[in-house]
Amino acid sequence: MRILLVDDNRTTLRYMTKLVRKLDAEPLAYDSPESVLSDTSRLDFDIGVIDFQMPFCSGVELLRALTRLEKYRDKPFIVVTADTDPSTRMDALNAGAIDFLTKPINPLEFQARMRNLSALVDARNKLADKADWLRQEVEKALREMREREEEIINRLTIAASYKDQDTAQHTRRVAEYSEAISAAYGLDVDRCRDMRLASPMHDIGKVGIPDVILLKTGKLTEQEFATMQRHALIGRDILAESSSSLLQLAAEIAGSHHERWDGQGYPLRLAGTSIPLSGRIVALADNFDALTTARPYKAAWDVETTVDHINERSGSQFDPDVVKAFNKALPKILSVMLAHLPSTVSREVQRVRSA
Ligand SMILES: [Fe+2]
Ligand SMILES: [Fe+2]
Numbered sequence: 327m328r329i330l331l332v333d334d335n336r337t338t339l340r341y342m343t344k345l346v347r348k349l350d351a352e353p354l355a356y357d358s359p360e361s362v363l364s365d366t367s368r369l370d371f372d373i374g375v376i377d378f379q380m381p382f383c384s385g386v387e388l389l390r391a392l393t394r395l396e397k398y399r400d401k402p403f404i405v406v407t408a409d410t411d412p413s414t415r416m417d418a419l420n421a422g423a424i425d426f427l428t429k430p431i432n433p434l435e436f437q438a439r440m441r442n443l444s445a446l447v448d449a450r451n452k453l454a455d456k457a458d459w460l461r462q463e464v465e466k467a468l469r470e471m472r473e474r475e476e477e478i479i480n481r482l483t484i485a486a487s488y489k490d491q492d493t494a495q496h497t498r499r500v501a502e503y504s505e506a507i508s509a510a511y512g513l514d515v516d517r518c519r520d521m522r523l524a525s526p527m528h529d530i531g532k533v534g535i536p537d538v539i540l541l542k543t544g545k546l547t548e549q550e551f552a553t554m555q556r557h558a559l560i561g562r563d564i565l566a567e568s569s570s571s572l573l574q575l576a577a578e579i580a581g582s583h584h585e586r587w588d589g590q591g592y593p594l595r596l597a598g599t600s601i602p603l604s605g606r607i608v609a610l611a612d613n614f615d616a617l618t619t620a621r622p623y624k625a626a627w628d629v630e631t632t633v634d635h636i637n638e639r640s641g642s643q644f645d646p647d648v649v650k651a652f653n654k655a656l657p658k659i660l661s662v663m664l665a666h667l668p669s670t671v672s673r674e675v676q677r678v679r680s681a
Contacts, residue, residue, distance in 0.1 A: 327351040327444045328370065332362055332388065333377040333406065338431065342375065345436050351444065359388035366395060372447045373440065374398075375427070378407035378418065386421045393422040402443050406431065475572045476523055482564075483526045489533055489540060495666065496615055497526035502662040503611035503655075507648060510655035511607065524576035525608045528583045531561025543622040558584050558593045575604055583608040588642045598645075606645040610636065610652050613643075618663065629660065 329346050331353055333339040339355050346353040354371055356362045359380055362369065374392065378385040385405050392398045405418040408429035415426060425443075427436060487494035505522035513521070532540055535557050539550045546554060561580030565573050582596065582605025589597030591609075601609075614636060620626040627635070633656065640649035652659070 327372050327447065329353055329440065330362070330369070330371040330374040330376075331355045332357075332359060332375070332380075332385070334358055334380045335377070338377070338406075338429070341431065342436070345431075345433055346440065349437055349440055349444070351440065359383040359385075359391075362388060363391055366392075366398075370397075371401065373443050374401055374403040376403060376405055376423075378405050378409060378414065386417050389418065389421040389423060402447065404439065404443070475570050478570075479523055479527060479572065479576065482530055486527070486530050486533055489535075489537070496619070497529070499615050499662060499666050500528065500608065500611045501526045503614060503659050504608050506655040506658040506662065507607050507611055507651045510658075511603075511648065511651035520572055520575055521604060521607065524572055524579055524604070525611065527561065527565060527576040528579050528608050528612060529557060529561065530564055530576075531557035531559065531580055533564075534560035545623065555584070555592045558582070578602045579604045579608050581605070583612055585609065586643045587645050590643075601645075603645075603648075606648050607651075610644050610648050614652070614659070629663075 327349075329351050331339060331342045331346065333342065334357055336357060339357055343353040343355050354369070356365070360383065374389075376385040376388055380388075383391075385407075389403055389405070392401075392403075402425075403423045404425045404427055405415075405423040406427045406429055407414060407418070409415075410428070418426065425439065427439060483494070483497055487497070501522045504525040505518050508518040508521040509515075535554060539546065539553055542550070558581055562577050565577035565580055568574060568577070579602075581593070582602050585591035585594065585596045585601040585605055586609075587598060587601070587606070589595050591601075614632060617627045617632045617635065618629060633653075636644065636652060637649060640646045644652075
């Protein structure tokens with residue numbers, strides 16, 4: 327325990343220093359307020375004992391000056407005074423003192439007060455340590471929970487990729503496109519990250535679709551297409567009712583990424599803003615990737631044709647504001663494509679970027 331002692335009377339100061347040492351505490355003795363104030367950059371103490379009557383600057387003024395500094399604001403201060411006038415004491419209390427000692431100093435009283443205050447400071451420090459420890463534990467637990475959520479998502483995405491060869495690469499790109507569009511749309515950083523983490527599961531419901539339909543290279547019959555469409559609701563059901571907000575978002579995306587702005591999509595034929603924003607964003611990201619990559623039933627489209635195609639469908643298939651965000655995010659989207667696609671396509675992307 328470090329105890330600040332301030333008194334212009336050297337005899338009293340020496341006496342208090344001796345008493346503090348007897349308590350096994352460390353005295354920090356100053357014989358003037360000025361010397362204390364010029365030392366504040368390095369001065370650190372647990373309890374302050376300040377003489378009321380000092381030349382040039384009174385104990386109360388010193389107290390005010392010290393408690394104006396953040397690092398001393400919560401320190402317990404005791405004012406030593408021979409003056410029993412209540413207004414003097416009120417002044418000291420108003421300046422931040424928590425107690426008084428009467429001069430001449432009674433050694434037993436002085437030591438008893440110091441012991442009590444030390445116990446108080448100790449308890450307060452322990453409480454602060456505990457609060458700090460608890461805060462760190464909560465942060466750690468939240469971090470771990472988040473990591474576990476992300477792990478679940480990654481594992482589910484891997485599980486889905488066993489069904490559909492295309493899925494692993496496709497979902498990774500859709501995740502990054504969705505994040506880029508979300509950012510350009512103006513969503514905050516946390517929401518954009520959630521979009522990146524939750525969007526890879528948009529087609530998780532394909533695990534419930536028979537392989538003959540899922541892996542069919544030819545055109546689907548009407549009935550097969552109807553079966554294929556069920557992946558949206560299956561996906562939503564797999565992920566729904568989780569207490570994890572990330573999985574809830576993933577459920578929302580799975581269930582709505584095939585809806586269309588004009589209400590002609592599936593599974594619920596929702597229209598306009600009744601389609602969750604997350605679904606509107608992933609719908610565009612998913613389409614962009616489907617069009618720019620080769621599928622068993624079609625060749626990859628070039629970027630310019632795809633961008634034109636998407637812009638033509640603003641207000642019909644896609645939310646016009648999401649299309650605007652997509653156009654804004656295009657440089658980022660192209661750099662994602664470049665990082666993920668085979669070299670022949672990369673050359674094409676590079677050509678579009680430099681055009
Ligand atoms: Fe889908
Ligand atoms: Fe997809």
